[in-house]
Amino acid sequence: MMARVAIVTGGTRGIGEAISTALKAVGCTVAANYAGNEARAQAFTERTGIRAFKWDVADHEACAAGVAAVEAELGPVDIVVNNAGITRDGTLLRMDYQAWKDVIDTNLGGCFNMAKATFAGMKGRGWGRFVNIGSINGQAGQYGQVNYAAAKSGIHGFTKALAQEGAKFGITVNAIAPGYIDTDMVAAVPQDVLTKIVAKIPVGRLGEAEEIARGVVFLCGEEAGFVTGSTLSINGGQHMY
Numbered sequence: 001m002m003a004r005v006a007i008v009t010g011g012t013r014g015i016g017e018a019i020s021t022a023l024k025a026v027g028c029t030v031a032a033n034y035a036g037n038e039a040r041a042q043a044f045t046e047r048t049g050i051r052a053f054k055w056d057v058a059d060h061e062a063c064a065a066g067v068a069a070v071e072a073e074l075g076p077v078d079i080v081v082n083n084a085g086i087t088r089d090g091t092l093l094r095m096d097y098q099a100w101k102d103v104i105d106t107n108l109g110g111c112f113n114m115a116k117a118t119f120a121g122m123k124g125r126g127w128g129r130f131v132n133i134g135s136i137n138g139q140a141g142q143y144g145q146v147n148y149a150a151a152k153s154g155i156h157g158f159t160k161a162l163a164q165e166g167a168k169f170g171i172t173v174n175a176i177a178p179g180y181i182d183t184d185m186v187a188a189v190p191q192d193v194l195t196k197i198v199a200k201i202p203v204g205r206l207g208e209a210e211e212i213a214r215g216v217v218f219l220c221g222e223e224a225g226f227v228t229g230s231t232l233s234i235n236g237g238q239h240m241y
Contacts, residue, residue, distance in 0.1 A: 004129075005075045006220065007067070007118075009033040009057050009110060010084030012044040014183035015133065018209035019081055019216045020050050026217055028079065031070040033057065035084065057084045057110030058102070067117040076125060077118050079220050082111040082132045082155075087185065089144045100147045107151035111158055119162075119171070128171035129220045132159050133212075134231065136179045140239045152177075156231055163229030172228035174219045179235025182206040202237035 006023045010016040011032030020032045032052045034041045041052040051073070055066035071077055085107045088099035111132050122128025137145055138152025156175055163173040180186055180197050186206065189197070198206060215232050218224055233239065 003027050003029060004078040004220075005029045005031070005070070006079035006081065007031045007033060007053075007070055007077055007114070008081040008083055009114060010035070011050075011081070012041045012052050013037070014185060015178065015181060015209045015212050016081075016083045017044060017048075018213040019083060020044075021048055022210065022213035022217050023079070023081075023220065024048065024050055026221075028220075029074050031074055031077075033066065033084065056106075057082075057113055058105040060109075060113045060116070063110070063113035064117045067114070071121075076121055078122060078125070078127055079129045080114050080118050080131075081216055081220075082114055082130065084110050085133065085135075085148075085151075087145070087148055089148065091144050092146050095147065103147035104151050104154075107148065108154040108158070111155055115162060119166070122166075122171050123169040126170045128166065128169070129224075130159075130162065130166070130171070130173040131216050131219050132173070132175045134159075134175045134177040136177055136233070136235045136239050139177055139231075139233070139241065159231065160229045167228055170225070172219070172225060174224075174227060174229070175231040176212060176215050176219070177231055177233045177235065178207060178212050179233075179238045180206050181209055181212060183209055200238055201235070205236065207234060207236060 006028045008020045011020040012034045024030045055062040132155045134155045135152040159175040
């Protein structure tokens with residue numbers, strides 16, 4: 001891959017860390033965005049040599065400023081991986097409005113904010129890649145996750161619409177819908193629930209973060225220029241459609 005500058009939101013932990021390191025390995029200059037965990041971000045940079053930049057993707061102005069800071073230091077941004085995501089689980093009857101708003105604003109709003117900050121530059125240069133990380137739970141729904149499922153489902157619609165806008169400018173927009181991946185987020189699920197989840201995965205195991213990262217690297221490459229508006233499901237066969 002050419003020496004492109006890539007931003008990975010939520011890029012210092014879990015799936016995001018795997019994506020950041022995989023893009024660096026194929027020659028990209030990577031900026032890993034993070035929201036709060038300073039210690040984890042510092043440890044990530046020391047371990048990988050990848051610069052970490054702090055801003056909240058739910059904040060529209062912060063995204064514009066964050067992208068400007070990355071471009072001032074590293075150069076024009078050609079690749080954006082919208083990976084940042086949070087959960088605030090609960091059934092509708094128990095979910096307060098803030099839990100709804102926080103998840104929508106971060107998981108879905110973050111995609112809009114980051115695209116708004118970078119799309120014009122990509123258009124001007126005639127090349128760009130967006131990869132938006134959706135979820136199996138945005139495709140199939142999940143009990144206790146109306147906020148998360150709505151946000152992730154929204155990502156799939158956002159991807160298809162923006163792909164139509166970007167196509168004539170050499171900008172591709174795709175999504176990856178991970179299934180259950182062996183990360184901190186999944187590790188927080190109670191063991192008895194996790195056992196039931198794995199039992200429903202045909203390949204019989206959780207996915208690895210690196211398996212998602214390989215999909216991202218492919219979609220960001222020069223050779224993926226004819227792939228746009230697509231969703232790549234990486235879920236071990238748990239949900240097929």
